[in-house]
Amino acid sequence: MGKNGTPPMSVAETAPRLLLPGMTHYGDDSEFWASSPRLKYIHDYALARGMNPWAVLAATLCRAAACIPPTIKTPAFRGAQSPLNMYAVTVAPSGGGKTMARKVAGEIIPDMLNATIAEPASGEGVIAMFAMRVPLPAKEAGGARGRTVLACRNMRAFVAIDEITKLGALSSRQGSTLTGTLLTAWSGGDLSNWTASEEKRLSVPDGAYSIGMCAGSQLAKLGVIVSKEDEGLPQRFLYAEAEAPAEPAGTPPPEGGFGFDVAKLRDASPSADQLDRVYNDSSVTLPIRELSYPDGVKPLVEQNAELPLKTIDAHTVLTCIRTAGILAVMEQRDGHEYEVTRDDWKRAAYIVRHSRMVRDRCIAAGAAERRRQRKKTMKERAEDGEAVATALAGDAIIEFLKRRDVTTAASAKGYGRYGTTSRTIRNGISTNYRIVCGKVLDDLVLAGRLGTVALDDRETTLYYLKQ
Incomplete structure (x- = not known):
């Protein structure tokens, strides 16, 4: 109102x-x-x-x-x-x-x-x-x-x-x-x-x-x-x-x-x-x-x-x-x-009317383009942030396992002598990296930097640091 x-x-x-x-x-x-x-x-x-x-x-x-x-x-x-x-x-x-x-x-x-x-x-x-x-x-x-x-x-x-x-x-x-x-x-x-x-x-x-x-x-x-x-x-x-x-x-x-x-x-x-x-x-x-x-x-x-x-x-x-x-x-x-004359005025009014239409259309299109660019920038920043977090999370996981001396399946601590659970690792690193912890663990395994052990008596995967 x-x-x-x-x-x-x-x-x-x-x-x-x-x-x-x-x-x-x-x-x-x-x-x-x-x-x-x-x-x-x-x-x-x-x-x-x-x-x-x-x-x-x-x-x-x-x-x-x-x-x-x-x-x-x-x-x-x-x-x-x-x-x-x-x-x-x-x-x-x-x-x-x-x-x-x-x-x-x-x-x-x-x-x-x-x-x-x-x-x-x-x-x-x-x-x-x-x-x-x-x-x-x-x-x-x-x-x-x-x-x-x-x-x-x-x-x-x-x-x-x-x-x-x-x-x-x-x-x-x-x-x-x-x-x-x-x-x-x-x-x-x-x-x-x-x-x-x-x-x-x-x-x-x-x-x-x-x-x-x-x-x-x-x-x-x-x-x-x-x-x-x-x-x-x-x-x-x-x-x-x-x-x-x-x-x-x-x-x-x-x-x-x-x-x-x-x-x-x-x-x-x-x-x-x-x-x-x-x-x-x-x-x-x-x-x-x-x-x-x-x-x-x-x-x-x-x-x-x-x-x-x-x-x-x-x-x-x-x-x-x-x-x-x-x-x-x-x-x-x-x-x-x-x-x-009135005809001159009528033509001028049509020109100015057209000008306003072009102006408003351009302003709206420009605003839409700026919104698109902002979203693109935010997405790129988020992707860049995730990439940085992923790299840092990998380093944090390696350091955590080194501190726990989880270097081989035989010497692993946590579940007996086999390794450490992903939950223990997630809780042991910074909260900034926990959201990507699962993905990073998989990447480290594929890269050959971590090994895994599956326990027979439970649906649990243990991780250890390869020497």
């Missing part, structure tokens, strides 16, 4: 609500992929390359997010305006197509407007993808003394990680700021590397950058990010399976191009001079172009805020908002370039 004796909420009641009033999900995946020329192109292109369309879609969304100017934001449905930054993880066994899916997405969106593409090893590395210091001109105050000022290296960055375990290893280093920086970057907040030396100090202003990140993970390794649920890391990812699809591969690629002209985004981007001024003067702001969303989105956001969502679902609705925004920008509708 729940609080005050009320029935506990069901799983369905605690799941995020993503559909707008009067909206239903697509009947199946084929209906979803056919709902937009952009989605159909991604689907057909992925199959032509033998890739899973969901993994290619996730990577494509992340590449598009890095291309979209940081000045294009969602409305402040709850809190502040949000950038369209996007993270995704593609899941498959080793060699299952995780990295290749990202490369295929690179063929779909080859031009990323000179975005920095890297795999940063630290939080400072993430910041350095966007910011740098440049010499102050000599004619300006302090320039002659070699002073430097902050400047924008690049407003766009795409983080490519082949294996999520590398992110885990880098994040676990003592003093690492990588996880915290990636969390802040997803939210579009201020990034800073504050050091005592001004010449080494870097910072990136809020809203002056766009970032996309796509990582690959084997199923059993997904815990690298899932284990950081309390920090908010797994909440910030889309999840997609990357294993080869059931559909036949080798089909011809779709005709024509993807249709997303990233060059049009260049005109909507802030200039280098604008960005440099923002970097060095906190009073300067960039002009924001806010996306418009269907009327039902804000009430849906408020409704979800009242639900007892699981921690891992905390950013599900915001992820849906961003996904719908990216889909709308990729459509590039003349005169409505920054308008998110």
